[in-house]
Amino acid sequence: MKLELGKIPIHDVKFDSESRIEGNTLYLNQEELISHLMVDENIKSITIDVARPGDKTRIMPVKDVIEPRVKVSGKGQVFPGTLSKVETVGQGRTNVLKGMAVVTTGKIVGFQEGIIDMSGPGADYTPFSKLVNLVVVCEPVEGIDQHTHEKTVRIAGLRAAAYLGNLAKDIEAEEIETYETYTVKESMEKFPDLPRVAYVLMLQTQGLLHDTYVYGVDMKHSLPTIIYPTELMDGAIISGNCVSACDKNTTYHHLNNPVVEDLFKKHGKELNFVAVVITNENVYLDDKERSSDWTSKLVEFLDVDGVIISQEGFGNPDTDLIMNCKKIEAKGIKTVIITDEYAGRDGASQSLADADESANAVVTAGNANMVIELPPMDKVIGYQEVADVIAGGFAGSLKPDGSITAELQVIVGATNELGFNKLSAR
Amino acid sequence: MSKIRVVHYINQFFGQIGGEEKADHKPEAREGFVGPGMAFQASFKDKAEIVGTVICGDSYFNENIEAETEELLTMIETFKPDLFIAGPAFNAGRYGMACGSIAATVKEKLGIPALTGMYVENPGVDSFKSKVHIVSTKDSAAGMRDAIKKMAPLALKLALGEPIGSPEEEGYIPTGIRVNFFEEKRGSERAVEMLLKKLKGEEFTTEYPMPDFDRVDPSPAIKDITKATIALVTSGGIVPKGNPDRIESSSASKYAKYDIEGIDDLTAEEYETAHGGYDPVYANKDADRVLPVDVLREFGKEGKIGKLHRYFYTTTGNGTSVANAKKFAAAIAKELVSDGVDAVILTST
Structure with missing residues (x-):
């Protein structure tokens, strides 16, 4: 399966009477976008704002971050099964608006949503401070339950991203990058001497508000399965979760999965990137045993020599991570796992909730319990007062001057376990 | 910026007073550098200056730990240091305990950065690695040059308050305290590189060694x-x-x-x-x-x-x-x- 990504750099977003892309600027008719999103009867109001790198702006509580994309050729549309019809994506050409994102915020759904600071010390920890963010503040109607609230905001974000992506449908991309995965037999013939590598992508599925959708399927109801890496680039996997902000995979992360990108860089040269195996992180022991049995069985079936396993979340999913690692290593397949740590605010505690000696190759994305001081910002998009109750905050996190003292957990994507960042710990 | 003021601690042997027979040598302070301090001074160039050296016999220190720590602290404080260096002690046990103890105390009581160096099996390592940075050295004084090469730059970084990299990068013994820092490459790239090394059978370093995991045996059932x-x-x-x-x-x-x-x-x-x-x-x-x-x-x-x-x-x-x-x-x-x-x-x- 072959996909071309056409990259269109966006340097700024401006409001105008007609939505369009000119050069490297995206012009937006915000009334048009708002009425496009207001079709959902569960939405009471939508406001739109823009946050640029370096701005003294804080966005919170953030629910999702999404990169606008559009299918130019090839089957299907972006976000199949959730926003568009179910049809296998991942081939042809897709245009991408690089350098910008849609960020959804609004009244808090649970405890788990995070912060994006566009400048100051917090900005160093989130990749989204480097993007021009079109912020969609989405308020639900009174009286809807948390599950409906979460879904409403999730779909509104995807819808906004697709609307913006559509503006780039007929634009000639500045740069085109090609990704190709061969079938099992083809790749063996092409790269007979290269080690065969698969990627086990663990998806957060601990329950409502902590879910991930694949072609519209709630992944906790699925057995582990195989997916082409390019399907991810067209939005086959989307985030429906509000797990702690630091190590949740936003939809932006799934579209730009760094393990996929870095395996492709060595594909055909130093290794043969065979497939992505997606699995879940359900809360029942039977599910954990079954799913880890299946991931190990699938990678054995693919006859791979090595596997990278990435986790999402912490604590309960630590057991899924260790089960996957242990069972795959037991089949004689070498593993590297990517995780993050909860070593306490002083860094002195044991970092994971489970351990096994076969997990001897670990990449860590840092200690999420580390305390960070976020200075006051000139502008807050969303609701700053939730600082004390979001995961990583504590009583007194928010000071009267608008500064926030909290654990790194509160920052969106800070300790991402796909290895998206450079942060680590020793 | 004015030069960083450094005080150096060494034992009777490196202070060129004598060997084991002089291990009961009482503490003394001298202006400027003594013994290995010369090589440190050369390494610092004009960024830092060893303003004083404190010398104490290994036995004398270890037999009078509390009183001696106090006395040495006073001597060290007189020099108004910005940075404190002890040793390196290599595999000398009593010297290692003295270096670790004084360095940790100076760091805590005087609130200035402190650094020492030891061989990984020196008993001073286990006692003080979580309290003060200990550079990993060879097991004998033959490793002095190598030790100073690692200690001097790390000492300057500590004194200037610059971010400290990983133990592998900086050459110190892991403190057991997990500290965040920014790597040069993102996590996914490090994972791919680690996997390729593992597949080739080459040496690789895990970023998080697995802990000894606590298993709790269930209690016996309640009788009634x-x-x-x-x-x-x-x-x-x-x-x-x-x-x-x-x-x-x-x-x-x-x-x-x-x-x-x-x-x-x-x-x-x-x-x-x-x-x-x-x-x-x-x-x-x-x-x-x-x-x-x-x-x-x-x-x-x-x-x-x-x-x-x-x-x-x-x-x-x-x-x-x-x-x-x-x-x-x-x-x-x-x-x-x-x-x-x-x-x-x-x-x-």
């Missing part, structure tokens, strides 16, 4: 459950509505204890969860789902158990460090035992 007092303890975050003790939704710094005398059922009006790591909807509708007070009350009335303990204990397990969890558990267990509780039902989420 119909006479037992049973307590409920949860990490599922059930609290009276409004979370009066402000237990954190993640990474709890505390637990709380609540009286449930006369309460037969946890209602949505009175109780909720503070936990941020699971879907709170069902727990908020009926907190008995996480903390089964209703069922235990029934069992108590039916005589299936002795009785439910008057208090329940609660915290949030979400993102809470193992060290905090252990601390809570020890404190809760102590109270339960002294209150005559026979068994505990632990519920999570």
Whole structure:
């Protein structure tokens, strides 16, 4: 399966009477976008704002971050099964608006949503401070339950991203990058001497508000399965979760999965990137045993020599991570796992909730319990007062001057376990 | 900027006073550098200056640790240092203990950065690695040049308050304290490189060595459950509505204890969860789902158990460090035992 990504750099977003892309600027008719999103009867109001790198702006509580994309050729549309019809994506050409994102915020759904600071010390920890963010503040109607609230905001974000992506449908991309995965037999013939590598992508599925959708399927109801890496680039996997902000995979992360990108860089040269195996992180022991049995069985079936396993979340999913690692290593397949740590605010505690000696190759994305001081910002998009109750905050996190003292957990994507960042710990 | 003022600590041997026969040499302070201090000074170029050297015999120090630490501290303070360096001590045990002890004390009491160097098996390493940076050196003084090459730049970084890289990069012995820093490459790239090395059978370094994991054996069964007092303890975050003790939704710094005398059922009006790591909807509708007070009350009335303990204990397990969890558990267990509780039902989420 072959996909071309056409990259269109966006340097700024401006409001105008007609939505369009000119050069490297995206012009937006915000009334048009708002009425496009207001079709959902569960939405009471939508406001739109823009946050640029370096701005003294804080966005919170953030629910999702999404990169606008559009299918130019090839089957299907972006976000199949959730926003568009179910049809296998991942081939042809897709245009991408690089350098910008849609960020959804609004009244808090649970405890788990995070912060994006566009400048100051917090900005160093989130990749989204480097993007021009079109912020969609989405308020639900009174009286809807948390599950409906979460879904409403999730779909509104995807819808906004697709609307913006559509503006780039007929634009000639500045740069085109090609990704190709061969079938099992083809790749063996092409790269007979290269080690065969698969990627086990663990998806957060601990329950409502902590879910991930694949072609519209709630992944906790699925057995582990195989997916082409390019399907991810067209939005086959989307985030429906509000797990702690630091190590949740936003939809932006799934579209730009760094393990996929870095395996492709060595594909055909130093290794043969065979497939992505997606699995879940359900809360029942039977599910954990079954799913880890299946991931190990699938990678054995693919006859791979090595596997990278990435986790999402912490604590309960630590057991899924260790089960996957242990069972795959037991089949004689070498593993590297990517995780993050909860070593306490002083860094002195044991970092994971489970351990096994076969997990001897670990990449860590840092200690999420580390305390960070976020200075006051000139502008807050969303609701700053939730600082004390979001995961990583504590009583007194928010000071009267608008500064926030909290654990790194509160920052969106800070300790991402796909290895998206450079942060680590020793 | 003016030069960084450095004080250096060495023993009688490196102070060129004598060997084992002079190990009882009493502490003395000298201006400028002595012995290995010369090489440190050369390495610092004009960025730092060794303004004083403090020398003490190994036996003398180790036999009078408390008094000597005080005396040495006073001598060191007189030089008004910005930075303190002890040793390196290589594999000399008593010298290592002295270097570790003084460096840790200077860091704590004078509030200035301190650094020492030792061979990884020196007993001073285990005692002081979590308190002060210890550069990993060879096991004998033949490794002096190599040691100074690693110690001098790290000392300057510490003095200037620059970020300290990983133990491998900087050459210090892992402190056992997990410290965040920015790597040169992103995590996914490091993972791919690590996997390629592992596949080729080449050496690689894990970024998180697996800990010795605690396995707890279950206690023996209760002999007569119909006479037992049973307590409920949860990490599922059930609290009276409004979370009066402000237990954190993640990474709890505390637990709380609540009286449930006369309460037969946890209602949505009175109780909720503070936990941020699971879907709170069902727990908020009926907190008995996480903390089964209703069922235990029934069992108590039916005589299936002795009785439910008057208090329940609660915290949030979400993102809470193992060290905090252990601390809570020890404190809760102590109270339960002294209150005559026979068994505990632990519920999570």
